[in-house]
Amino acid sequence: MASLSRIGSLTAAAILLASAAVAQGYPDRQVTMVVPFAAGGPTDTVARLVAEKMSADLGQQIIVENVGGAGGTLGAAQVAEAEADGYTILLHHIGMATSESLYRELPYNALEAFAPVGLVTEVPMTVVARADFEPADMASFVTYVKENADTITMANAGIGAASHLCGMLLMQALEAPIVTVPYRGTGPAMTELVGGQIDIMCDQTTNTTEQIQGGTIKAYAVTTPERLDLFPDLPTAAEAGLPGIEVSVWHGIYAPAGTPQEAVDRLSTSLQTVLADPELSTRLAELGTAPSPVEDGTPEALSAKLSAEIERWRPIIEEAGVYAD
């Protein structure tokens, strides 16, 4: 009998040890990072840069899996339903907050279905136009657009895209109903802007920087509270008398709700290490953006950002009456 109980206690000890190992040993195998957009796009690029760096820190490979479709909601839904063990995580952008209003039927609740890990980067946006657009600077841009609102056309990369959100803010601030032309993604929209088929657009620096520097399009303003080091000559929208156009495409990492705290903390620590990595700054700077401050690479920071952004965009989207479903 004694030996039996001995076996029992040994087994119990072994189980205890094993479960402790699960918590302490995270991650002990590869982690899948779902990107809810196509490979090669701007979000995918950010994810791959960060995943590569985090893999080195975690000692386990992070595999990027692209689950595109339905404005990022398919990929997000997949992670929301994934096993909450820390081995499936999501890298999503501002769409995580706006889809709460853009979609009337979402299979998940952004605030409840995920355990935030931290912010990754906030990509600034730029107000740009075709190279031969008449106004010389932002001040004359404002007057010109207001006066010619009925002949000007504005591109965006589709309903709910960052360029669409920024365009809505721009129109509200200018009090000018500009004809909006959606495209299937940023690539086609940029092609037509470069080709002069369309007048203006508001898009992320990841897409516009090279074109602005190459002189194929014209830039008027940035949408950040401060001027950017990248374009010291470009005023902020607020400086040009258009307050309220503060928009950046923020990216965050999430785990499914219920993921063990140890795993979330480990991921967050790793993210913070990566955010401080000068090489990541260099890479992101080439794209016209910068890593989030290290203190934003925390669950608290992302959680606060997410709820604030959901509330911020809800009235704007409802007023515009646009839905993606």
Place this chain on the structure above:
Amino acid sequence: MDLFSNLALGFATAATPLNLGFCLIGVILGTLIGVLPGIGATATIAMLLPITFQLEPVSSLIMLAGIYYGAQYGGSTTAILINMPGESSSAVTAIDGYQMARRGKAGTALAVAALGSFFAGTVATLLVAIFAPPLTAVALQFGAAEYFSLMVLGLVCAVALAHGSFLKALAMVVLGLLLGLVGTDIYTGAPRFTLGLPELADGLSFVALAVGVFGIAEILRNLEGGQGDREVLGQKLGGLFPSREDLKAMVGPMLRGTALGSALGILPGGGAVLAAFGSYTIEKRLSKRPEEFGQGAIAGVAGPESANNAGAQTSFIPLLTLGIPANPVMALMVGAMIIQGIVPGPNVATEQPALFWGIIASMWIGNLMLIVLNLPLIGIWVKLLKVPYHVLFPIIIAFSSIGVYSVKGNAFDLFAVAGFGLLGYVFLKLRCEPAPLLLGFVLGPLLEENLRRAMILGRGDPMVFLTRPISAGLLVLTLAVVVIMLMPRVRRKREEVFVEGD
């Protein structure tokens, strides 16, 4: 002189042993994935992206480009051998190529496809080197109105010159257009015909549709016949290489296909598909024996193959000169460049001349490697036809399923393949051709999108299609095709021809 020094720099970069090695790896990988049905260049490049982190930028891009055009070669192989086009552009090759294979001329068909592709690749590479900037300027002239008119021309041609019944071809194009409507309307965000399924929000998968209506349907058809059809295929493979007569028959189509493909490849979206269909249409119109088309005409393989390969090469032009991707594979190349710390844009050619010209030079080297690789391999591919069905079919289905799944990581697409397979079988029974359906499916969304965009930009005035010269020219050409089609003499002849052909 500039061109020569640039090309010299390009070849110096591309011809280092290391880069030659990566080019070779790329084209071999590309050929392999092209041969495996369903697994496309897009999925492979996406999977290989992480590996390219470790390489030099030039080497990694040379390898990825190799995969892309290697897959174009390989994709034609499956289209010819098992009627399974891996890319939309090789759907056209399947029409006559597969018929050639069924008649024991698989080797000839493969050789014609390879030679046509090599010729087109060489010419298109030269074009990229010499004319990239001016060609970009032309492509930028294409706005919504021009695209719309081009799509109309493409669709009218598809109907005008499909085989068999005119009515059935029209019906298939229209069905294709309707299937293309499934998904979210990009202008309003309203879901259309999605049956409430989020998987359908981005529309039906092209790969699922192509694998289903072509490949799976063909497998079903073969199963019903027991081993009967098999003997036709396996009996006599014929000479592997084209006869002098065959070579003569392919020169014209090759030249015209290359010209058309180079021109349309520069345009984003449906460019390469339109080129392949357009080339087929032209060859059939010019042929002295149009009744051979659909029954294994060499021109029906040589023209479209040259066109799609030329298009594949020139689609690098907008990427290299503007940093704007013309198709999903090019979008991945952008991703690969960014990961390497090169942001593609108008400045790449001046800031990174070695990279820019190295890629261009490697394209020609890669095409040379492909032909050297592929011609001797033809014998091996043809032997594939001797593999018994009970071994071959499960393999084909397994690989296509993996391929289809890998595109989006979505099990729904597998059900779609099964559904389209059944539908394709019904089409076969009704003698309806799947090729016009596929063209309608690919071009339909572009047609609608550009029609509506042109109308928005024109503030609702339909005259925009006529006041813009390129658009007006394309519409006049369309009208000409319609008139020729409706002229009683031509029509009678056309019907005679096709009744015979059936």
